[in-house]
Amino acid sequence: MMNFLLDTHTFLWLINEQYSSKLSEEVNRLFLNQENQFNLSIASVWEMAIKVQMGKLDIAQPIGPFILEQLQENEINLFDIRFQHAIKVAELPLHHRDPFDRLIIAQSLVENIPILSKDKIFDAYGIQRIW
Numbered sequence: 001m002m003n004f005l006l007d008t009h010t011f012l013w014l015i016n017e018q019y020s021s022k023l024s025e026e027v028n029r030l031f032l033n034q035e036n037q038f039n040l041s042i043a044s045v046w047e048m049a050i051k052v053q054m055g056k057l058d059i060a061q062p063i064g065p066f067i068l069e070q071l072q073e074n075e076i077n078l079f080d081i082r083f084q085h086a087i088k089v090a091e092l093p094l095h096h097r098d099p100f101d102r103l104i105i106a107q108s109l110v111e112n113i114p115i116l117s118k119d120k121i122f123d124a125y126g127i128q129r130i131w
Helices: 008-015 025-032 042-053 063-073 083-089 099-111 120-125
Strands: 003-006 037-041 076-079
Touching (some): 003 099, 008 042, 008 063, 037 099, 042 063, 042 076, 042 099, 083 099
Parallel strands (some): 003 037
């Protein structure tokens, strides 16, 4: 069994059929393997909540129930933010300034878990990024 951390856009594209064609063949292949385990960081939930409030992300129902329903429907686990994750952010070079992505990168490094992301700047941090 392989464990993966989803970038926010990967989660959104996975759950929205309109955008699922944006997922790479490799990511689609991983999702089809029932033995793989997928995780969504609380940082992504926070990011989506802020984007909904700012009008940058349109979701037809309240964000909380929507995300919980999608997690259950797609068998994705919530990935908690731990103290070590937050502290690791302070050690990261400033290749990428997005605070949500930096926290996801820190989680990947601390937990040694690959990230499914299209964002090539993640590679500057020496994580395993799959796309």
